Amino acid sequence: xxxxxxxxxxxxxxxxxxxxxxxxxxxxxxxxxxxxxxxxxxxxxxxxxxxxxxxxxxxxxxxxxxxxxxxxxxxxxxxxxxxxxxxxxxxxxxxxxxxxxxxxxxxxxxxxxxxxxxxxxxxxxxxxxxxxxxxxxxxxxxxxxxxxxxxxxxxxxxxxxxxxxxxxxxxxxxxxxxxxxxxxxxxxxxxxxxxxxxxxxxxxxxxxxxxxxxxxxxxxxxxxxxxxxxxxxxxxxxxxxxxxxxxxxxxxxxxxxxxxxxxxxxxxxxxxxxxxxxxxxxxxxxxxxxxxxxxxxxxxxxxxxxxxxxxxxxxxxxxxxxxxxxxxxxxxxxxxxxxxxxxxxxxxxxxxxxxxxxxxxxxxxxxxxxxxxxxxxxxxxxxxxxxxxxxxxxxxxxxxxxxxxxxxxxxxxxxxxxxxxxxxxxxxxxxxxxxxxxxxxxxxxxxxxxxxxxxxxxxxxxxxxxxxxxxxxxxxxx
Numbered sequence: 001x002x003x004x005x006x007x008x009x010x011x012x013x014x015x016x017x018x019x020x021x022x023x024x025x026x027x028x029x030x031x032x033x034x035x036x037x038x039x040x041x042x043x044x045x046x047x048x049x050x051x052x053x054x055x056x057x058x059x060x061x062x063x064x065x066x067x068x069x070x071x072x073x074x075x076x077x078x079x080x081x082x083x084x085x086x087x088x089x090x091x092x093x094x095x096x097x098x099x100x101x102x103x104x105x106x107x108x109x110x111x112x113x114x115x116x117x118x119x120x121x122x123x124x125x126x127x128x129x130x131x132x133x134x135x136x137x138x139x140x141x142x143x144x145x146x147x148x149x150x151x152x153x154x155x156x157x158x159x160x161x162x163x164x165x166x167x168x169x170x171x172x173x174x175x176x177x178x179x180x181x182x183x184x185x186x187x188x189x190x191x192x193x194x195x196x197x198x199x200x201x202x203x204x205x206x207x208x209x210x211x212x213x214x215x216x217x218x219x220x221x222x223x224x225x226x227x228x229x230x231x232x233x234x235x236x237x238x239x240x241x242x243x244x245x246x247x248x249x250x251x252x253x254x255x256x257x258x259x260x261x262x263x264x265x266x267x268x269x270x271x272x273x274x275x276x277x278x279x280x281x282x283x284x285x286x287x288x289x290x291x292x293x294x295x296x297x298x299x300x301x302x303x304x305x306x307x308x309x310x311x312x313x314x315x316x317x318x319x320x321x322x323x324x325x326x327x328x329x330x331x332x333x334x335x336x337x338x339x340x341x342x343x344x345x346x347x348x349x350x351x352x353x354x355x356x357x358x359x360x361x362x363x364x365x366x367x368x369x370x371x372x373x374x375x376x377x378x379x380x381x382x383x384x385x386x387x388x389x390x391x392x393x394x395x396x397x398x399x400x401x402x403x404x405x406x407x408x409x410x411x412x413x414x415x416x417x418x419x420x421x422x423x424x425x426x427x428x429x430x431x432x433x434x435x436x437x438x439x440x441x442x443x444x445x446x447x448x449x450x451x452x453x454x455x456x457x458x459x460x461x462x463x464x465x466x467x468x469x470x471x472x473x474x475x476x477x478x
Contacts, residue, residue, distance in 0.1 A: 053172060060179045069182050072175035079171075080142075083124065084134030088230075089174045092237040093167035094137035096258065097144065099244035100163025105144075113140040141167055159248055166258050170233075173265050180269050181318035188276040188319050193283035194293070194308035196322070196366045198417035201304070202427035203367035207280045207360045211298025214361030228351060229358035232329055235351045236261060239336050242344060255384050257336040261329060263380050268325045268373070275410055276319035281363025283311060297363050306418045322410070323372030324365045330355035331377040338447070368413050371435060375406045378442050387445050398445055405434060 057072050064071030070078075075085055084090060094113055098106045116136030125131050141164060148160040200207065214221060228235075236257060243256045281287045285297030291313045296302045330352045337348025359365040379402030382395050409431070412420060420427040 053169075056176060057172065060176060060183075063183060064179050067182070067186050070179075072172070072179050075175050075178065076138075076172075079134055079138050081135070083130050084132060084138075085178070086174065087133040088233055089171055090134040090137040090141075092233040093171040094141050095167075095237045096170060096240055096244075097141055097164045097167030099241055099247050100159040100161070101144075102248070105160075109140050109144060113137040116140070138171065141171075159252075162252065163244070163247070169262065170258070173262060177265060177269065180272075181320050182316070184269075184272045184276060184319040185313075185315050185317055188273060189312060189315065190310035191276045191278050191283065191313045191319060192308075192414065193277050193279070193311055193366075194305065195414055195417040196277055196368060197280075197284065197302065198304070198306070198308055198421040199368050199413040200366045201421040202424040202431060203371075204424070204428065205301055206367040206370075207363060207365065208298050208301050210357060210360035211280070211363055214357065215298060225354055225358040225361060228354040229326065229362070232326060232333070232351070232355065235333050235347065236329065239333050239340070239344065239348065242340050243336065254386070257332060259384060260332045260336070260377075260380055263384070264325065264328050264332065264377065267380065268323055268328060268376055269320070271322055271372075271410070272319050275322040275414065277321035277366070277369070278313055278317050278319060279321050279364045280366060282317055283313075285363055287363070289314060289317075304421055306421065308417060321365050321369045322413075323376050323406075324359055324369040325373060326355050326359050327365075327370045327373035328377040328380075331374055332381065335377075335381060368409065368431075371431060372406060372409055374435065375402055375409065375438065378402055378438060379406065382442060382445070385446050395445070398442060401441075402438060405438060 057076075061071035061073040064074070078084065079090060091113075094109070098109070101109065113136035116139055117133040118136075120135040121131060121133055145161070145164045145168065148157055148164060152160060214225065240257045243253060247253075277283075278288075280297045282292065284293050284295075284302055286292075286295055291311075293302060293311065334348040334352040337344045340348075356370060359370060360367070379399050382398040382402060385395055387395055412427070416427075
């Protein structure tokens with residue numbers, strides 16, 4: 001019998017050659033099967049994800065129709081052929097989808113979307129409708145998905161479809177969120193703002209303080225803060241596009257802003273039902289439409305009531321205060337902008353500062369809402385990120401700490417609100433110090449460098465040469 005080729009034989013062992021041909025063939029066939037199996041698994045997960053999204057949309061639409069308000073599917077149809085609910089969200093979704101396309105496709109898609117938007121807006125104005133935009137980008141996004149699925153192949157198709165899916169998912173998530181806000185008002189007829197007011201005594205009532213400052217700032221400051229608050233998706237798109245700008249050439253990063261945004265939007269609104277709040281301006285100000293305790297906000301802090309109770313409120317105002325999702329999302333934008341150039345870092349810091357000022361200064365949130373939103377953001381980020389090299393804290397350990405912190409904060413606001421008002425010098429510093437510790441450990445775990453900035457490490461084989469920047473700085477002064 002002929003011997004196998006020399007390349008498939010080993011040197012003699014105990015005087016005999018060992019034939020490895022069957023083993024090599026089995027490994028090779030196994031690799032082929034795994035390569036063939038991966039696309040099938042990917043397509044299976046995609047089908048499952050699409051089915052789940054459709055089930056959620058249909059379920060929420062049924063609930064919305066039963067309650068007598070517009071649901072997510074109805075809102076989507078309006079965005080396609082009628083008056084869009086938001087002129088920004090569709091463009092944000094299209095902007096995120098652009099990261100997976102070639103420059104030629106980007107120019108063509110943006111041009112067609114802009115032209116369609118102009119046509120739809122002109123038609124609405126001519127028949128006496130609202131002057132707004134948003135139809136074009138959603139139509140183009142849908143067309144891109146069909147073209148990529150039917151005509152493109154290989155890595156080009158995969159990259160394009162992933163970007164398009166993220167863009168469409170952001171738009172769908174906004175529709176789901178809008179419907180959920182209406183549901184919170186339906187299922188929770190009473191709110192717990194009296195408890196939040198007492199708890200905020202531990203934080204020196206920041207909403208009343210910022211409310212007076214914003215009111216004194218005049219219409220220009222008011223307009224700037226209002227624009228920043230409303231256009232948070234634009235800031236998120238800029239940071240996300242910067243993070244994903246090279247996916248066509250370098251592949252997708254393991255973690256990026258859109259993942260955090262979507263997960264925050266999935267987890268945070270659940271707490272709206274557990275701890276329903278409407279905000280200072282609604283419960284204690286002029287926006288309450290007759291359901292408010294009194295017209296106190298922002299100039300007069302209501303009298304301390306150490307026997308709080310639930311407050312009956314209308315069936316349309318969303319119970320969307322605890323936690324502050326605007327704070328959580330703005331903090332996520334700030335965190336993800338840290339890896340960018342100077343202009344991006346400054347923009348992230350500006351958006352976070354203005355969002356905090358707006359959430360409190362417009363009477364939308366209490367101070368404890370903002371703390372809860374920040375804790376939620378850091379907890380979600382901890383679960384999604386990989387720790388820096390050499391750090392002892394695990395991401396799940398830090399996420400568990402954040403989840404426990406958030407749970408304790410909610411319990412305190414509900415069951416220890418009276419004690420928080422009686423002993424603000426105990427609870428206030430305790431909340432702030434815990435937040436500082438959590439933020440510091442988060443930074444040390446995910447952003448601290450294992451090597452000092454003034455030390456350079458040059459590795460050659462197993463040899464490391466460390467040179468101190470301080471010595472060079474000393475020599476330069478001579």
